[in-house]
Amino acid sequence: MSSTRASSGSRPESGDAGAHGPFPHPDATLPARPVGFTGRVAVLDAILGGLAPTPDDTNSRPPAHVAVTGMGGIGKTALTLEAAHEACSRGWFPGGAHFIDLRGYDDTPLTPEQAVLPLLDALGARGADLPMTEQWDGSSPLLLSRYQAHLAQRQARTLLVLDNASTPLQLVPLVPKSGSHAVLITTRDRPRSLRLRTIGLEPLHEDESAALVTNALHITDPQDDRPGREPVALRELVALCGHLPLALHIAAATLCHRRHRDIASLAAEIKGAVDPTRALDDGTEGPDQYLRPLAVRPVLQASYRRLRPEQAGALRLLALAPGADVSGESVAALTGNERDTATKLLEDLEAAGLVTGVPSASGPRWRLHDLVRAFVAGMDAAEPALREEGEAARARLLSFFHAGVTAADDRLRWLPGQPEPQRFTDRAAALAWLDAERTGLVEAVGWAREQRHARRAVELAEALSAYLNLRRYFDEWINVSHIALETARQTADPHSEGTAWDSLGNAYREVDRIPEAIEAHGRARALFSEIGNRRREALAWNNLGIALQQGDRTAEAIEALEHARDLCRDVGDRRREAACWNNLGVVLLSTRRGDDAIAAHTRALALSREAHDLHGEGMALNNLGHALERGQRPADARQAYADAAALLKDIEDWYRAGQTLQNLAMAQQRALRWEQARTSYLEAAEAFTRAKAPKDAADCQSRAHSLT
Secondary structure, rough: OOOOOOOOOOOOOOHHHHHOOOOOOOOOOOOOOOOOOOOOOOHHHHHHHOOOOOOOOOOOOEEEEEEOOOOOOOOOOHHHHHHHHHHHHHHOOOOOOOEEEOOOOOOOOOOOOHHHHHHHOOOOHHHHHHHOOOHHHOOHHHHHHHHHHHHHOOOOOEEEEEEEEOOOOHHHHOOOOOOOEEEEEEEEEOOOOOOOOOEEEOOOOHHHHHHHHHHHHHHHOOOOOHHHHHHHHHHHHHHHHHOHHHHOOOOHHHHHOOOOHHHHHHHHHHHHHOOOOHHHHHHHOOOOOOOOOOOOHHHHHHHHHHOHHHHHHHHHOOOOOOOOOOEHHHHHHHHHHOOOHHHHHHHHHHHOOOEEEEEOOOEEEEEEHHHHHHHHHHHHHHHHHHHHHHHHHHHHHHHHHHHHHEEEEEEHHOOOOOOOOOOOOOHHHHHHHHHHHHHHHHHHHHHHHHHHHHHHHHHHHHHHHHHHHHHHOHHHHHHHHHHHHHHHOOOOOOOHHHHHHHHHHHHHHOOOOOHEEEHHHHHHHHHHHOOOHHHHHHHHHHHHEEEEEEEOHHHHHHHHHHHHHHHHHHHHHHHHHHHHHHHHHHHHHHHHOOHHHHHHHHHHEEEEEOOOOHHHHHHHHHHHHHHHHHHOOOHHHHHHHHHHHHEEEEOOOHHHHHHHHHHHHHHHHOOOOOOHHHHHHHHHHHHHHOOOOEEEEEEEEHHHHOOO
């Protein structure tokens, strides 16, 4: 019975060699178990589950054929060899395990006829089981029929490992047509026409990646203490390698060679490289355990060369897409194709192991490995025609993004009585689209620094502000506002500059950077006054008043808000006039002018209802609740808070809904309504959780528990 060793790889006796040999290289001996194999526990178990014999009879079970797929360098060969050795060690394959590298992605792949001779040799075929030398012309079907016949007659269950297959034409003649033998296949291309259990590999998890590098260093030098001394640098390094096993082995080999240098130095070198794949490949020389080159670029080049022109073009353009993943709609915009055509190209690239589909509620999104992205982007940079192709694609994507964000913003700002926005049927649909695309949208704003894309990217930044505020992505809001401001100054666009200053001031206020907010709103007000845009000037005055009040400059705040209110009234902007009244009421209450504050919030509420502004109505009701409490009208205050919370939840402004529910809970607590207060605190915690405000949520949970 065979154990972890597969076939002996024995040759015919010398007397037979003249009649039936010589056998061409390679042989079919199972290579050694991978040294320091790390991770892949669940996937390894899945493979072994597919290979395991039935409990009652190790030789009686249907054929078990498993294909392990994934991009080049993902660790398919090491995993299948680990599985093969483990299966043999458990006694599942008394006939042994045999391995053949089909070299499917080399310039000269093995044909089935070339692969079958070493397999026949490893299987112990001798004498009459082998065709005479003069009968073999390198392509004779006689070899394959003898091979299948030998397998059919073989009683001892045998495992065949067919590595690096690139096409079913290599596989079909070698897969046993009968018997209980099993086959393990590795391929970058997902088999379409074969009935195989397919297991796709993803990059390693962070802990597995760190363990792989650490183990590799300790195999070379058990005293190497760099992983323990530099855990942060180690995690940065494995992330720069994209958690790709081949890249991780290269990084480990480089660190072994540079044994007096720290991990951080290699991480900095890769991070600073224009093309990380070149930095990795330049760091080491020599083959791996199986005499394969330790290099990323040749692996990626081999996969790229196999693509059809339209697939290669789609891959190049996909590498330009911002964000970690991208929708099929975005890829259609990038490539200039219809959605169905773009989806088919993406599916082809996924089948080739170059793109990964990521399920989402709105349909699959598509992700490119970081090293594939860097490799393909380097090709674009080297060829002027490809660079122009890429710039045109980015312009199309920016237009697509701008149209989507504008449509979503229109829906978020829509009020009853206005024309119904067409693209998004409700706020939930608009927010879902923005949530899915957010990372890419924010990154695309950065393209504003390039003159060709400046105008459209600035417009994108302007349209994103309401969403980023609503979802409380304040750091991103500040970032896109800075980019828009910088670009507007460079292009001498005072309107966009004023808009960017005002947006930046609003974001600063949310993170309590009040002096900077006051300066930003002041600059916006001056710019809009200079160009005669009274509506935007009024808005800037209003925002300046809020910032001044937050900065305890009460008298100036009242003056600014009254000026804003009067400008809004003059230009007939009732919705913004309501906002000015509401903000003015907050300042008046802080100066103990309670009756004036109630009057201001009541006026704001009436104007908001007149304008069908649900958000404004909710804010006015919340602030009115404060004023009513101060005015010793607790029942009216609780009703105002409850009405405000209902409105704010309806429009999915979860953070402000949470604040209002918390106000309601405290008012109920003061009225000794303990159970109602507890319920309101729990509802507030849920709203804060939806708003991604965990500290506020935890505080409300704690308050609720204290009332239990």
